[in-house]
Amino acid sequence: xxxxxxxxxxxxxxxxxxxxxxxxxxxxxxxxxxxxxxxxxxxxxxxxxxxxxxxxxxxxxxxxxxxxxxxxxxxxxxxxxxxxxxxxxxxxxxxxxxxxxxxxxxxxxxxxxxxxxxxxxxxxxxxxxxxxxxxxxxxxxxxxxxxxxxxxxxxxxxxxxxxxxxxxxxxxxxxxxxxxxxxxxxxxxxxxxxxxxxxxxxxxxxxxxxxxxxxxxxxxxxxxxxxxxxxxxxxxxxxxxxxxxxxxxxxxxxxxxxxxxxxxxxxxxxxxxxxxxxxxxxxxxxxxxxxxxxxxxxxxxxxxxxxxxxxxxxxxxxxxxxxxxxxxxxxxxxxxxxxxxxxxxxxxxxxxxxxxxxxxxxxxxxxxxxxxxxxxxxxxxxxxxxxxxxxxxxxxxxxxxxxxxxxxxxxxxxxxxxxxxxxxxxxxxxxxxxxxxxxxxxxxxxxxxxxxxxxxxxxxxxxxxxxxxxxxxxxxxxxxxxxxxxxxxxxxxxxxxxxxxxxxxxxxxx
Ligand code: HEM
Numbered sequence: 001x002x003x004x005x006x007x008x009x010x011x012x013x014x015x016x017x018x019x020x021x022x023x024x025x026x027x028x029x030x031x032x033x034x035x036x037x038x039x040x041x042x043x044x045x046x047x048x049x050x051x052x053x054x055x056x057x058x059x060x061x062x063x064x065x066x067x068x069x070x071x072x073x074x075x076x077x078x079x080x081x082x083x084x085x086x087x088x089x090x091x092x093x094x095x096x097x098x099x100x101x102x103x104x105x106x107x108x109x110x111x112x113x114x115x116x117x118x119x120x121x122x123x124x125x126x127x128x129x130x131x132x133x134x135x136x137x138x139x140x141x142x143x144x145x146x147x148x149x150x151x152x153x154x155x156x157x158x159x160x161x162x163x164x165x166x167x168x169x170x171x172x173x174x175x176x177x178x179x180x181x182x183x184x185x186x187x188x189x190x191x192x193x194x195x196x197x198x199x200x201x202x203x204x205x206x207x208x209x210x211x212x213x214x215x216x217x218x219x220x221x222x223x224x225x226x227x228x229x230x231x232x233x234x235x236x237x238x239x240x241x242x243x244x245x246x247x248x249x250x251x252x253x254x255x256x257x258x259x260x261x262x263x264x265x266x267x268x269x270x271x272x273x274x275x276x277x278x279x280x281x282x283x284x285x286x287x288x289x290x291x292x293x294x295x296x297x298x299x300x301x302x303x304x305x306x307x308x309x310x311x312x313x314x315x316x317x318x319x320x321x322x323x324x325x326x327x328x329x330x331x332x333x334x335x336x337x338x339x340x341x342x343x344x345x346x347x348x349x350x351x352x353x354x355x356x357x358x359x360x361x362x363x364x365x366x367x368x369x370x371x372x373x374x375x376x377x378x379x380x381x382x383x384x385x386x387x388x389x390x391x392x393x394x395x396x397x398x399x400x401x402x403x404x405x406x407x408x409x410x411x412x413x414x415x416x417x418x419x420x421x422x423x424x425x426x427x428x429x430x431x432x433x434x435x436x437x438x439x440x441x442x443x444x445x446x447x448x449x450x451x452x453x454x455x456x457x458x459x460x461x462x463x464x465x466x467x468x469x470x471x472x473x474x475x476x477x478x479x480x481x482x483x484x485x486x487x488x489x490x491x492x493x494x495x496x497x498x499x500x501x502x503x504x505x506x507x508x509x510x
Contacts, residue, residue, distance in 0.1 A: 001023060002180040004485050004486065005485070006485055007483060007485050007489065010358065010400055010401050011401060011404050012401075013398055014398070014404075014405040014406075014407065015404075015405065017036070019038045019039035019372070020036070020037050020371065020375060020387055021036040022034075022035060022036075023035065023036055031184075032392075032393070033393075034393065034394035034395065034396060035394070035395045036398055037396065038398040038402040039371050039372050039373055040372045040402070040408065040435045040436070041369070042369040042371055043447070044435075044436045047397070047446065047449075048447065051448050051449050051450070053363055053365055053367055054362070054363060054364075054395060055077035055078065055361065056075070056076075056450065057360035057362045057394060058187035058188075058362065059183035059184055060359075060360050061075045061076075061077075061187050062187030063176055063179070065186070065187070066190065066220055067172055067287065068284050069227075070279065071277065072084070072281040072283065072284040073088065073453075074284055075280075081449070081450070082449070084273070085449065087263060087267070087271070087273060088256075088260070090259075091260060092256070092454060092457065094456045097456045097460055098333035098334075100145045101333045101460070103145060103252075103254070104141055105330040107137060107141055107144065107154060108467075108468035108469070109329070110137075111134075111468070111469065112472055114136075115469065115473060119473075119507060125507060125508040126508070127507075129503065129504050130301050130505045130507075131294070131295075131491060131502050134294050134465075135170060135290070135294040135298075136154055137153075137154070137294070137297070137465065138290050139294070140154055141293070141461050142286055142289035142290050142457075143286055143290075144249075144250045144255065145255055145256065145457065146257060146282075146285045146286055147230065147256070147282050148234070148250065148251045148253070148255035148258050149230055151166065165222055165223060165226045167219075167222070168218065168220070169219075169290060169291075170501075171215070172219035172223065173291055173486055173488060175212050175215045175216040175219060176486075178212035179212060179213065223287075224279075227280075227283045227286070228279050230282065231257075231278060234261070235275070246262070257282060260278065260281070285454070288452075289454050289458070291488050292355040292356065292488055293355075293461050295355050295490065295491065296458070297462060299353050299483065301475055301505055302481055303353075304475050305476050310418075311474070311475065314341055314342060314466070314470055315510075317339055318339065318466070318467050319471050321335060336460075336463050336464060336467055337460075337463065339467075342466065343421075344421045347418070347421050347439075347440050348417060350442060351403045351442045352403065352414075353489075354489075355444075355489055356399055356487075357489060358396045358398050358399055358400070359396075359397045359399065359446060360394065361394075361397065362394055362395065363395065364391065365391050366389070367388075367389055368387065368388050369386065369387050370385060375387065397446075402437075403444065408433045408435065438451040438452075439455055472509065473510060476507070476508070479496075480494040
């Protein structure tokens with residue numbers, strides 16, 4: 001279930017074990033049984049109708065609470081979660097995100113320069129690790145667009161100012177994925193009082209005979225001080241010079257943190273976010289935004305490299321849009337967002353290759369959820385349209401598995417077919433199964449009150465980066481990439497799994 005090579009098991013879960021499956025607890029019965037749910041009606045209850053009975057699991061709350069040094073969105077439930085979402089939601093709207101377009105084009109053009117530099121004068125395709133370039137790009141997009149700060153990842157390879165921080169940010173989740181056996185205890189560890197006992201325990205991790213735990217701690221220790229210092233620097237300047245200072249940053253004051261700072265300054269004291277919480281929110285936004293999108297962008301390129309015809313058609317569509325509507329070397333947000341083939345490809349890509357495989361919840365009370373796909377009672381043989389879920393049950397919500405259920409998407413559910421979206425609308429009402437996903441019936445960004453607020457941000461990044469690099473470069477297959485289960489999915493070259501994360505692609509200038 002949590003094994004790095006178990007992605008296929010997740011993907012086939014609804015087809016092989018049905019849309020609700022019982023998972024036997026591991027470690028000789030020490031762990032409780034859990035449920036794996038991909039049934040659309042049950043998901044609707046879990047994520048929307050009865051969402052407060054299915055809060056974020058304490059496993060993930062504990063893990064992300066440690067990573068972010070506090071309790072930002074991913075770590076809180078109930079009223080506190082609602083309060084933070086109310087403050088943050090306005091800065092993630094399409095209207096707001098569209099203002100970041102010029103900044104994003106600027107960063108994507110720097111990516112183009114970096115690739116050009118690597119190709120140099122070569123007249124045949126050059127093997128380039130696109131994961132490295134795209135991780136830098138995703139970090140700059142989310143750090144400049146998110147907190148109005150550049151880590152200078154695009155312009156100099158030997159800029160060492162943030163080396164440890166960048167290394168920590170990139171590797172904290174891959175290391176965390178080795179910690180599954182201890183996740184149930186992290187939330188309780190965070191609550192230990194007095195603080196010096198907790199700090200003492202954390203310090204002892206440096207001497208654990210468990211490399212993954214030591215590496216994870218190193219990452220956490222190297223992330224927090226950077227976010228703390230950046231925040232205090234910005235806050236001091238804002239307090240002294242007001243909004244004018246924020247407008248001078250690379251985002252022109254449109255980054256999420258600048259807006260948050262203004263909103264916070266105007267909010268009632270009871271509603272405002274504390275300094276500690278804003279710092280933890282910086283961490284959650286930068287980390288959540290960087291980790292998911294860099295992998296997604298790299299995977300999208302490998303897909304392009306495998307499908308030359310589709311790559312050519314997309315390139316033609318983008319070039320045509322520049323010729324007809326291009327303002328210099330940029331496209332307007334609305335035009336970019338509505339390019340038909342680019343839209344079909346990103347939708348289908350996000351359906352079939354979601355960066356987050358599952359999310360994890362735990363029930364507060366016994367409850368009954370309805371089922372779209374009935375199950376058969378093992379003892380009586382009776383068919384049931386409802387499922388009783390006991391209090392304190394771990395519930396895995398299979399995002400990737402729901403996206404790939406043949407009962408929901410048809411027999412070709414595991415195939416990449418952008419054209420399926422053309423017929424999707426007309427199929428409504430004729431066997432069309434509705435899921436609670438906020439994005440096109442797809443579960444990739446979840447649904448309900450905890451759905452990903454960064455969806456518009458991520459979509460803009462993906463479409464915009466493709467619109468800049470596809471007209472300039474052709475991407476061709478290099479080695480086979482194996483995608484493995486981490487907290488997000490992670491790529492390695494087949495046969496070189498121990499050499500770390502990388503996505504080599506052959507690239508040539510058009
Ligand atoms: C392809 C890119 C992305 C994917 C697939 C993705 C997916 C998700 C998913 C599945 C969740 C729910 C996690 C859970 O409930 O356990 C989530 C939450 C979140 N995401 Fe994203 N995300 C992406 C990009 C972004 C970006 C770019 C940002 C910020 C700019 C972001 C910020 C967040 C935050 C703050 C949360 C916590 C929301 C809450 O708990 O209410 N994400 N994301």
